[in-house]
Amino acid sequence: MGTPIKTYSIEQVGDLVERAGLPTFRTGQLLGWLYEKGAASYDEMTNLPKAMREQFAIEYPIHHAVISNKQESIDGSRKYLLRFHDDVVVETVGLPSEDGRLTVCCSSQAGCAMACSFYATGRQGLTRNLCVGEIVDQVLAVQKDFGKRVTNVVVMGQGEPFANYDAVLAALRIINHQKLLNIGARHITVSTCGIIEGIERFSQEPEQFTLAVSLHAARQNIRDEIMPAMKNQRLGALRKALDSYATVTGRRFSFEYALMRGVNDGEEDLEALVDYCRRLLCHVNLIPLNEIDDSPIQPVDRSVLEDWKARLEDSGIAASVRKSRGSDIAGACGQLANISRLPAVLYL
Ligand code: SAH
Numbered sequence: 584m585g586t587p588i589k590t591y592s593i594e595q596v597g598d599l600v601e602r603a604g605l606p607t608f609r610t611g612q613l614l615g616w617l618y619e620k621g622a623a624s625y626d627e628m629t630n631l632p633k634a635m636r637e638q639f640a641i642e643y644p645i646h647h648a649v650i651s652n653k654q655e656s657i658d659g660s661r662k663y664l665l666r667f668h669d670d671v672v673v674e675t676v677g678l679p680s681e682d683g684r685l686t687v688c689c690s691s692q693a694g695c696a697m698a699c700s701f702y703a704t705g706r707q708g709l710t711r712n713l714c715v716g717e718i719v720d721q722v723l724a725v726q727k728d729f730g731k732r733v734t735n736v737v738v739m740g741q742g743e744p745f746a747n748y749d750a751v752l753a754a755l756r757i758i759n760h761q762k763l764l765n766i767g768a769r770h771i772t773v774s775t776c777g778i779i780e781g782i783e784r785f786s787q788e789p790e791q792f793t794l795a796v797s798l799h800a801a802r803q804n805i806r807d808e809i810m811p812a813m814k815n816q817r818l819g820a821l822r823k824a825l826d827s828y829a830t831v832t833g834r835r836f837s838f839e840y841a842l843m844r845g846v847n848d849g850e851e852d853l854e855a856l857v858d859y860c861r862r863l864l865c866h867v868n869l870i871p872l873n874e875i876d877d878s879p880i881q882p883v884d885r886s887v888l889e890d891w892k893a894r895l896e897d898s899g900i901a902a903s904v905r906k907s908r909g910s911d912i913a914g915a916c917g918q919l920a921n922i923s924r925l926p927a928v929l930y931l
Contacts, residue, residue, distance in 0.1 A: 584644070585641060585644055586642075586643060587643065587644055587645070587646050587714065587716070588613075588617065588639065588643035588644065588645055588716070589645065589714055589715055589716020589719075589720070590714040590715060590716070591643075591715065591753075592715060592749075592756065592757075593614065593753070593756055593757060593760065595753075596610055596613060596614055597610045599643065603635065603638060603639075605632075605635060609631065609635065611762060612628070612630060612631060613628070613639075614757070614760075614762075614763060615763070616628045616631075617645070617716065618716075618719055618723070618757050618763045618764065619762070619763055619764070621720075621723045621727065622645070623645065623647040624645055624647075625640045625645065646716070647720070648666065648717060648721070648724060649665070650664070650666075650724055651665070651666040651672065652664035653728070654912040655912070656908065656909040656910075656911050656912045658908050658909065659679050660676055660677060660678045660679070660908045660909040661676070661677045661728065662674060662675075662909060662912050663676070663677070663721075663724060663728070665720070665721060667713075667717055671693045671711060672693070673690040673693050673717075673721070673740070673741055673742075674690060674741060674920075675688065675689060675690060675721040675724065675725060675740060676688040677728065677729055677733075678908055678909070679729065684735055685725070685729055685731055685732065685733050685734055685735070686733070686735040686736070686737060687721060687722050687725045687726075687733050687735070687736050687737070688737050688740045689718055689721045689736060689737070689738050689740050690713065690741035690742050691712075691713060691718060691738050691740070691741070691743065691744040691746075691750075692709060692710075692711070692712050692713055692741060692742025692743065692746065692747050693709075693710035693712075693741065694708055694709045694710040694741065694742065695707070695708075695709060695742045696708065696709035696746065697743050697746075697810065697811075697812040698812055699776065699797075699799075699809060699810045699812075700808070700809045700810075700811075700878075700880065701809060701841060701843060701875070701878065701880050701917060702917045703875040703876070703913075703917055704741040704742070704917075704920055707920060709742075712742075712746075712747040713742070713747065713750060714750055715750050715754045715757065716754075718738075718750065718754035719754050719757050719758060719764070721740075722758055722764060723764075733764070733766060734766065734770060735770045735772075736758055736766055736770065736771045737771075737772045737795075738755075738771075738772065738773045738774060739772070739795070739916065743775065743776055744773050744775060744781075745773075745775045745778040745780075745782070745784075745785070746778065746781075748781055748784065751773065755768075755771055755773070755790070756790070759771060759792075768790040768791040768792050768793075769791050769792075769793060771792050771793065772792070772793040772794070772795055773785065773792060773793070773794060774795040774797060775794070775795070775796055775797070776796075776797045776810060776813060777797065777798070777810075777821050778816060779820055779821055779824045782796075782821075782824045782825060782828055783824055783827075783828075785828070786827065786828040786831045786832055791832075791834065793834070793836070794828065794836040794837075795836065795837045795838075795839055795868070796836060796837070796838055796839065797810075797838075797839045798838040798839060798840050798856075798859075799839070799840055799841055799843075799847060800846075800847045800852065800855075801818065801852065801855035801856040801858070801860075802847075802851065802852060802855045803818050805846065805847050805852065806818060808846075809843070809846065809847070818859070822863065825863060825865070826863055829863065829864035834864075835864045835865060835866055835901075836865055836866075837865060837866040837868050838860070838865055838868065839868050839870055839905075840856065840867060840868070840869055840870065841869075841871075841872045841873075841916070842869060842870070842882065842887060842888060842891065843881065843882070843883070844880075844881040844882060844883050846880060848883050848887060853891060856895070857894070857895065857898045857900065860898075860900045861899075861900070865900070865901070866901040866902070866903070867895055867900060867901065867902040867903075868902075868903055868904075868905050869888050869891055869892055869902060869903065870904075870905045870907070870916060871883075871885070871888060871907050872917075873907060873910050873915040873916055873917050873918050875917060875918055875920070889904065
């Protein structure tokens with residue numbers, strides 16, 4: 584059994600083609616079949632030499648994701664359960680907006696190892712990392728299902744992207760590539776729970792990808808409680824890495840802060856957040872907490888979110904309240920938890 588072709592980056596596919604003694608233009612053709620046309624087998628790649636197709640089919644098999652379930656929200660967003668060759672499943676969400684944009688919320692891992700207390704995926708633990716093509720295939724599947732071009736990608740689904748850094752970056756390069764999915768780097772956002780080493784690496788990448796950081800608390804003891812895996816990524820060191828990210832890239836990043844009643848919504852929490860953000864090139868995205876099953880953590884009233892927004896803005900910190908979508912199908916932020924008890928209907 585060979586190594587699946589979709590585990591390779593653009594450069595690595597180029598190396599495989601070169602090693603097979605084939606001319607360079609075959610790389611572009613092959614990548615186009617995989618990531619523009621979404622080919623499920625080498626048989627479809629009719630402009631490639633037969634010998635190459637036969638050799639690659641043995642050495643680098645193609646694994647194709649299938650949509651095993653789909654639910655549509657009253658707001659038009661669609662949540663998909665994607666099944667990979669080894670029966671591992673992840674959830675992906677397609678979010679159309681009135682202005683014609685179509686955003687895909689991608690997963691970077693099946694499950695998540697971070698165990699955040701308010702995050703449905705965190706409860707299942709980590710199943711495995713997704714490979715390059717499994718991340719790109721999520722975008723292709725949504726594009727095909729909506730029958731229209733995806734304009735934005737957010738890596739904010741299941742998993743922690745910086746715990747699967749190389750595959751995520753290689754996938755983003757395919758999504759960004761002009762001859763492949765051609766989605767502008769500024770329209771691609773990676774959301775991390777705050778892995779400092781990942782932020783440092785990300786600031787060195789040449790593309791202008793956007794960064795979002797799930798902060799959820801600017802007081803160390805509260806953050807330790809709700810995001811236990813971040814205990815060794817201290818708030819002070821995180822702030823320093825983000826300050827340097829903004830200096831190196833010249834780009835603003837955003838903080839995500841889901842307000843949880845009685846947990847991180849007090850006056851002290853707000854003051855800590857204001858202090859934390861002061862003189863940082865950041866934007867604060869306040870998130871109405873989406874409830875997850877059997878969790879004692881509750882959202883705050885809408886007025887609290889508006890009040891926090893006003894207070895942050897008064898302190899000179901850019902802030903907005905995230906419009907939550909898809910919560911009726913448990914497709915909103917934090918709710919993705921592989922509801923595999925749903926019947927496995929094939930939509931593709
Ligand atoms: N590991 C990454 C991406 C996965 S979390 C990260 O931590 O950012 C995906 C997004 O959902 C993040 O913005 C996270 O802060 C948010 N989120 C998690 N649980 C949530 C909940 N219950 N309600 C609202 N947003 C939540």
